[in-house]
Structures are given as structure tokens and as C-alpha cells.
Amino acid sequence: AQSVTQPDIHITVSEGASLELRCNYSYGATPYLFWYVQSPGQGLQLLLKYFSGDTLVQGIKGFEAEFKRSQSSFNLRKPSVHWSDAAEYFCAVGPSGGGADGLTFGKGTHLIIQP
């Protein structure tokens, strides 16, 4: 069965500092990987996705993620965070080939930005 682990429940970063959120997955085939962001009381917004090809993926709001098959990881990074980045971040894995099955989500990482 597929699973996603986000080892950090909370992360606190100073505004302007760099950010890395960790994500490890377990999947029997080539995965389809996602990062979503959720602000309080809001739905989930897609930041970026990896389907195939270049393992470094660029997303919206200045985020990027790198797929490392050998480590079963898909970590999210941003070089300089802004106060507006404070939110809940979810990593998710879907079926290979981008098929029409549902996603499996991690438990999320709550990002706190210090002034």
C-alpha cells in the first residue's frame, strides 16, 4: 500500500530564511508526487507536481521540489520565505502514469514564520 510520511509536524522559520519541508513516500511503482498548501479555513492549493522527466520541479509562489528516487523523497524548498507562506503543507502520492485514482496524503507540516 502506498504511504506518505512528513516527519516534521511543525517547522518554524524566520522570514527571509530558506525552507525545506521533508516528504518520504512508499509506492510500488513510479509515483506521481504533489505538494499542496492549505491556509486556515481554505481548501488545498496545488503548489507543484512531479510526473516524469526533470527531477527538479518548479512550482508557484517560488517553491521547488526535488524527486530523489534512491531516497524515496520529494522535499519542498524555498530560498526565502515570506510571512504569507505560513500555512499547512501536504505532500501526496498518486498512481504512476497520472491515472485517475485518489491521492494518499501525508499528515502535513505546519509552517510558522517568525518576524
Added chain:
Amino acid sequence: DAGVIQSPRHEVTEMGQEVTLRCKPISGHNSLFWYRQTMMRGLELLIYFNNNVPIDDSGMPEDRFSAKMPNASFSTLKIQPSEPRDSAVYFCASSQIRGGYTFGSGTRLTVV
């Protein structure tokens, strides 16, 4: 495109009452998903449809939960009878093959 539209945004109901949540997917998306989000369990996939056909409902917690998709532009999730432990945020999402999954804003359900 207006995105995935869910209604109502908030629902407060008494235990034992029937609750119906509604979802309009993005036009042209051929898959629709219902998720439930709670603090304890995170985001759980309840059921999903491909081309209006239910594919996997193994995530539906009990027989009190049912979902339908009568056409490509509408789906419902029904809970009958509702219980306090059903209180959660319910999300609908739609997708295309090799596309991103787009989520609605959710319905916050409170059962008292």
C-alpha cells in the same frame, strides 16, 4: 473557470439528521474524489468516480455514508443518520488524467 464548487460551506445539524453535501467538478475533468479532513486522521479518501462511475468506495467509513454522481457536473455525499463523530471538513476534488487534482473550498460539517 470557477474551479470545483462545493455547497454548503458550513453545515450545522443535529445528530440523527440527514446531511447532503454537493459538488460541481471542473468541466472536462473526468474524475471526482471525496475526501474528509480531521485533526486526528488527516485527509482521507472516501470515494472516487471515473466518468461518473464509482470506482473505489473502500474509504467510506460506514453504510451511513453514500455518494452519487448522476452526471458529469454534479455529485453528492450523503450521511444518514449523521453522528457527532462525522464532524469534519469534507472536500471534493476533480482531475484529468496527468493533470493536477483541484480541490474545492470544502464543507465544514458540525453534528451536534
